[in-house]
Amino acid sequence: MNSQYKNLSELKRYFFDQETARRFISFLMKKAEVIAPHSKGEKSFAYQVTTDPDQVVLNYPRTIQPLKKFFLPPRETLLEYDLEKNAIKKPELEPKDRIFLGVHSYDMKSILLLDYSFKKGNPESNYLTRREKSVFIGVSYQSDEYHLAEDLGIDIHDVSGFSLFLDPVEKGFLVFEVDEVGANLLNEFDAGLPIDTPLEQDFSERKPKLKMHHKRLPQIFEHIYHSPVWKKVAERCVGCGTCNLLCATCYCFDVRDEVELNVKEGKRERYWDGCMLNPFAEVAGGENFRPTLDSRTRHRLYRKFKYLTEQTGELHCVGCGRCSKYCPAGISLIEIVNDLIDDYNKQQKQAVTLV
Ligand code: SF4
Numbered sequence: 001m002n003s004q005y006k007n008l009s010e011l012k013r014y015f016f017d018q019e020t021a022r023r024f025i026s027f028l029m030k031k032a033e034v035i036a037p038h039s040k041g042e043k044s045f046a047y048q049v050t051t052d053p054d055q056v057v058l059n060y061p062r063t064i065q066p067l068k069k070f071f072l073p074p075r076e077t078l079l080e081y082d083l084e085k086n087a088i089k090k091p092e093l094e095p096k097d098r099i100f101l102g103v104h105s106y107d108m109k110s111i112l113l114l115d116y117s118f119k120k121g122n123p124e125s126n127y128l129t130r131r132e133k134s135v136f137i138g139v140s141y142q143s144d145e146y147h148l149a150e151d152l153g154i155d156i157h158d159v160s161g162f163s164l165f166l167d168p169v170e171k172g173f174l175v176f177e178v179d180e181v182g183a184n185l186l187n188e189f190d191a192g193l194p195i196d197t198p199l200e201q202d203f204s205e206r207k208p209k210l211k212m213h214h215k216r217l218p219q220i221f222e223h224i225y226h227s228p229v230w231k232k233v234a235e236r237c238v239g240c241g242t243c244n245l246l247c248a249t250c251y252c253f254d255v256r257d258e259v260e261l262n263v264k265e266g267k268r269e270r271y272w273d274g275c276m277l278n279p280f281a282e283v284a285g286g287e288n289f290r291p292t293l294d295s296r297t298r299h300r301l302y303r304k305f306k307y308l309t310e311q312t313g314e315l316h317c318v319g320c321g322r323c324s325k326y327c328p329a330g331i332s333l334i335e336i337v338n339d340l341i342d343d344y345n346k347q348q349k350q351a352v353t354l355v
């Protein structure tokens with residue numbers, strides 16, 4: 001997959017004070033539907049359609065739901081059928097101009113990964129139609145104890161996938177022009193002249209949260225299939241599936257036919273599903289090929305760090321931290337991965353001792 005990381009210092013940049021930023025959001029709202037983070041209660045945030053620029057929150061740790069809900073809705077009708085008329089009707093989807101404002105780099109990365117999943121093989125037209133005319137404007141964020149993105153190689157200032165990128169500074173924002181779409185927006189808004197002084201770089205050190213470099217993670221997943229860590233996690237897990245449903249990159253779904261009482265009409269509906277839920281791996285006859293929580297936990301992590309990585313060369317966890325932050329049992333992805341790294345290191349030491 002192509003990841004076009006562009007260094008911020010190479011990009012044209014502008015300064016918007018708070019009032020200019022507010023006017024810019026109003027300008028964007030006239031051009032397209034603007035979806036941006038809003039407060040939900042005291043400490044929670046959600047992406048939603050903007051009706052008032054003053055309600056947009058650009059300084060937030062993460063939204064509860066990731067962006068995928070706008071491209072793959074939690075529930076959608078794929079078709080309606082009528083047996084008497086021998087007819088099916090598909091809802092007509094048209095590409096719609098949408099601007100996603102205030103997106104963190106890991107959420108942008110999750111969309112680039114979902115693009116891969118929905119384009120390969122038989123392309124998923126509903127996802128691709130919703131994706132087609134979407135424009136993304138990023139914003140930097142302060143990493144908290146749940147974020148893992150930087151450890152997984154996704155920089156807070158990674159502009160891949162964005163058209164513009166905002167960096168909060170004293171009394172406003174630096175606005176970076178990333179691509180032609182962003183340049184046109186700034187031009188039409190009349191953003192003025194770009195700043196012509198060199199960008200000050202931040203070289204401050206960051207303490208890693210993972211005990212191993214992310215590039216080595218797929219390698220350790222070759223060795224920890226039988227690790228006791230899976231059972232240790234399963235002792236606390238209640239199998240609620242929150243970690244799947246809130247995951248930025250999980251995209252599994254189920255398709256069901258809902259038949260009307262007249263048994264002549266019905267709908268085919270698609271729902272989000274998740275591999276941590278018990279019925280996910282149930283097959284005809286009531287058999288379940290992942291009946292235990294440890295086998296389901298293992299599968300979840302192998303999807304993120306091995307199976308899809310073998311196809312794309314990229315980790316399929318973007319380190320958003322939602323699975324850890326919202327797990328009702330307080331299970332932390334960072335702790336699981338570090339425990340697996342410890343187990344792997346222990347195995348390696350034992351192997352050396354035996355030799
Ligand atoms: S959110 Fe936590 S408790 Fe629920 S399935 Fe995931 S790991 Fe288990």
Ligand code: SF4
Pocket residue numbers: 148243246247248249250304316317318319320321322323324333
């Ligand atoms: S596994 Fe957890 S941290 Fe990784 S992308 Fe999914 S929700 Fe985010």
